[in-house]
Amino acid sequence: MTTRTKAQTEPILSARGIVNRFGKQVVHDKLSLEIVRGEIIGIAGGSGSGKSVLLKTLVGLHQPDAGEVLLNGKTIQSIGAAEKAAQIGVLFQQGALFSSLSVAQNIMLPMREHTALPANEQEQIAAMKLALAGLPADSGIKFPSALSGGMVKRAAFARALALDPKILFLDEPTSDLDPIAASGIDALIRQLNDSLGITVVIVTHDLTTLFTICGRIAVLVDRKITVDTADKLMKSDHPWIHEFFHGPRAEGAMKARNISHGN
Amino acid sequence: MTSVPANKQQASADPSRPTVVVSGDGDKLALAGALVIFTLAEARNSLKKWSKQGSSRSLDVARLDSLDTPGALFLCGLRDKGVELTGVRAEHRALLDLVCGLDLKPLPKVESVPRWRQIVIQLGKGAHDARHEALDVITFVGRAASWTVSAMIHPHSLRPASISRHVAETGIHALPIIGLMAVMIAVVIGYQGVAQLRPYGGEDFTINLVAVSVLREMGVLITAIMVAGRSGSAFTAEIGVMQTREEVDALKVMGIEPMQVLVVPRVIALVITLPLLTFVADIMGLIGGAAISQFLLDVSPTQYLTRLPRVVDGSDLFVGLFKAPIFAFFIACIGCMHGLRVSGSAESVGRETTRAVVKSIFLVLVLDAFFSILFEKLGV
Ligand SMILES: Nc1ncnc2c1ncn2[C@@H]1O[C@H](COP(=O)(O)OP(=O)(O)OP(=O)(O)O)[C@@H](O)[C@H]1O
Ligand SMILES: [Mg+2]
Numbered sequence: 150m151t152t153r154t155k156a157q158t159e160p161i162l163s164a165r166g167i168v169n170r171f172g173k174q175v176v177h178d179k180l181s182l183e184i185v186r187g188e189i190i191g192i193a194g195g196s197g198s199g200k201s202v203l204l205k206t207l208v209g210l211h212q213p214d215a216g217e218v219l220l221n222g223k224t225i226q227s228i229g230a231a232e233k234a235a236q237i238g239v240l241f242q243q244g245a246l247f248s249s250l251s252v253a254q255n256i257m258l259p260m261r262e263h264t265a266l267p268a269n270e271q272e273q274i275a276a277m278k279l280a281l282a283g284l285p286a287d288s289g290i291k292f293p294s295a296l297s298g299g300m301v302k303r304a305a306f307a308r309a310l311a312l313d314p315k316i317l318f319l320d321e322p323t324s325d326l327d328p329i330a331a332s333g334i335d336a337l338i339r340q341l342n343d344s345l346g347i348t349v350v351i352v353t354h355d356l357t358t359l360f361t362i363c364g365r366i367a368v369l370v371d372r373k374i375t376v377d378t379a380d381k382l383m384k385s386d387h388p389w390i391h392e393f394f395h396g397p398r399a400e401g402a403m404k405a406r407n408i409s410h411g412n
Numbered sequence: 413m414t415s416v417p418a419n420k421q422q423a424s425a426d427p428s429r430p431t432v433v434v435s436g437d438g439d440k441l442a443l444a445g446a447l448v449i450f451t452l453a454e455a456r457n458s459l460k461k462w463s464k465q466g467s468s469r470s471l472d473v474a475r476l477d478s479l480d481t482p483g484a485l486f487l488c489g490l491r492d493k494g495v496e497l498t499g500v501r502a503e504h505r506a507l508l509d510l511v512c513g514l515d516l517k518p519l520p521k522v523e524s525v526p527r528w529r530q531i532v533i534q535l536g537k538g539a540h541d542a543r544h545e546a547l548d549v550i551t552f553v554g555r556a557a558s559w560t561v562s563a564m565i566h567p568h569s570l571r572p573a574s575i576s577r578h579v580a581e582t583g584i585h586a587l588p589i590i591g592l593m594a595v596m597i598a599v600v601i602g603y604q605g606v607a608q609l610r611p612y613g614g615e616d617f618t619i620n621l622v623a624v625s626v627l628r629e630m631g632v633l634i635t636a637i638m639v640a641g642r643s644g645s646a647f648t649a650e651i652g653v654m655q656t657r658e659e660v661d662a663l664k665v666m667g668i669e670p671m672q673v674l675v676v677p678r679v680i681a682l683v684i685t686l687p688l689l690t691f692v693a694d695i696m697g698l699i700g701g702a703a704i705s706q707f708l709l710d711v712s713p714t715q716y717l718t719r720l721p722r723v724v725d726g727s728d729l730f731v732g733l734f735k736a737p738i739f740a741f742f743i744a745c746i747g748c749m750h751g752l753r754v755s756g757s758a759e760s761v762g763r764e765t766t767r768a769v770v771k772s773i774f775l776v777l778v779l780d781a782f783f784s785i786l787f788e789k790l791g792v
Pocket of ligand 1: 171176194195196197198199200201202203
C-alpha cells in the first residue's frame, strides 16, 4: 500500500536542534530525534541525563532554549488544546493523578472535557481502561492517596489512554512494579501498539523493556542522542553505551529478550 | 523485533474532526468512517432503534477506517446482543479480540445517602468529632509541653539553627505588617472614641481609651490573630507536605522523634517571637494614639507623652504581654498538630491548614475572654 509506506517514512513527531539549559548546566545540546509512526522507541540514559526534560520538551510542556518540535508537521506550540489531548497521552514519572478525584474520575476527566458522551458510557469506558491497565474495577472508586506505587502507575497509564491517543509518552512505566506486573505492562504496550497502532515513546531504565519491546533505542549521553536498534547499539564503542549494554544486568535482560523472541 | 509493524491502521485525515456514516437498511447495515471516542455518541444514536429490533442482524464494518478502544467496546456490546459483525479488517480484529476479551465489571457505585439523612449524620458526626478534637488538642498540647520542657532541661537536644530560622520567619518578617495593623487599630479606636465621647465633652478620655485598650487587649489580640493566620498556617503546610512525602515517617524510622525536631523548635520560636511582636504592636499602637491626639484633639506629642504615664501603668502592659507566650504556645501547637494529621493527598494539606487557622484563632479568643474575667476578678 502506498499510503502505508508514506506513513512509515514520514515521522509522527520530530525534534530538531533541541537545546535545553538550566542556568549554566546544558542538558541537551542541539539534539535531534525523529519518531516514526507506529514504532515503539525507548529513551535510555543515566540518571540526570535529561530524559524527563526531553520528554517534557517533546510533548510541549517545556519550551526549549533553541530548536523546535513538530507533531504531524506542525509545531507543537501551535496545536490546539483539544487536538493535542486527542493526539498525545502522557504517563508522568510520579503518576500525577489528581488527588481530589477518584481513579475513575481521573480517567473520565479528559472524556468529560473533550467528548459529548453521557456519564454512564464514560463510566463503561473508564472501567474498560482500568481493565486494560490491569486494575480491578473496584479500584475505580479509590482515591490516589489510597493506592500503592504500582497501582498509581497503572491508574496513570489508564488515564493516559483515556482518549486513545495516537502517540503515548511513558516516563518510567515499569519502575514501581513487581517483575510480573512489569512484564504485564510490557505486554500491554506491545498489544496496544499492535492493535491500535499507537506510537509509544518509553523513557526507561528497565533493560528488559528496552530489549523486548522497543524497536529502536535512543541513548542520551553527553547531551546528545544516539538512536539505533539494540543490536547495533551493542556494537557501539562509546564507553557508556558499551557499559550499558554489556553490564551484568544487560546480560540477564538479553536472555529475557531471546526467550520472548523465541516463542 | 517490533521495529515498525506493518499492519497499522491509518489515522483519519483530520484527526480533530472524524466522522462516522451509517448506511443500508433493514437487518443489514454498514458503518464507514471512524468509530472513535469522538464519534461514538453519533454512532450510538444512529443505531439506537436498530439495535433494539429482533435478531439475525448484521453490521458491516469493512469500510471502517479507524477504530479505537471505546469504539471496539461498542462493537463488542453489539456483538453480545446478537449482532453479527461482518467484514472485520485484520487490523481491527486484534483490537476487538483484546477489548472483548477483557473481563469487564461495572464500576462499583459509591453509596448515596438521602440529603435529610446526611444532615442528621453530619450533626451526630460533628458532635462526636468535636469531642475527639478537644481530647486530641489536650493530648497534643500536653505532649508538646512535656517535650518542650524536656528540651529546656537538656539544652543539648535544642536545635538552635532551626529555632533561629523560625524566629526570623515568624517574627522579623512579620514586623512591618504587625506594626501597620497596630497603628490602624489605634486610629480606628481613636476615631470612634472621639465621635462617641465628644457630645459629653469627654473627648480627652480618648487618650485613655486608646492606650488602655491597645496595651491590655488589642495589641496582643491582633498580633496573635495575625501570627495564627501567617505562621500557624505555615507550620501546618510545612509539616503537612513533609507528611505527604513520607518525610515524617523517614524521621521516625531513623529514630528521630518528630515532636522533638519539628514541633519543639516551632513552639519555642513562636513563644519567643509573639511577646516581642506584641511589644512592637503596643508601641506602634501608642504612636497611632499620638497621631490621633495630634490631629483630632490638638494634643501635641510631648503633652501626649506626659499624660501617658497617668492613664496607663505597668500592669496594663504586663497584662497584654503576659498573654502573648500563652497564645503563642497554643497557636504553634495547633499548627503542628494539624500538620502531623495530614494524610496522603495535597487536598488534605489544604483542609488541615484551614482547620488549624480557624481553631487557633478561636482558641485565642476563648483564652482571651477567660483572661479578661480572671484579671477582672484578681483586680489587676
Ligand atoms: N526545573 C529544573 N531546574 C533546574 N534544573 C533542572 C530542572 N529540571 C531538571 N533539571 C536538571 O536537568 C537534568 C536532567 O533532569 P531529568 O529530570 O531530565 O533527569 P532524568 O534523565 O529524567 O533522570 P532520572 O532517570 O533520575 O529520572 C538534571 O541534572 C536536573 O538537575
Ligand atoms: Mg526522570
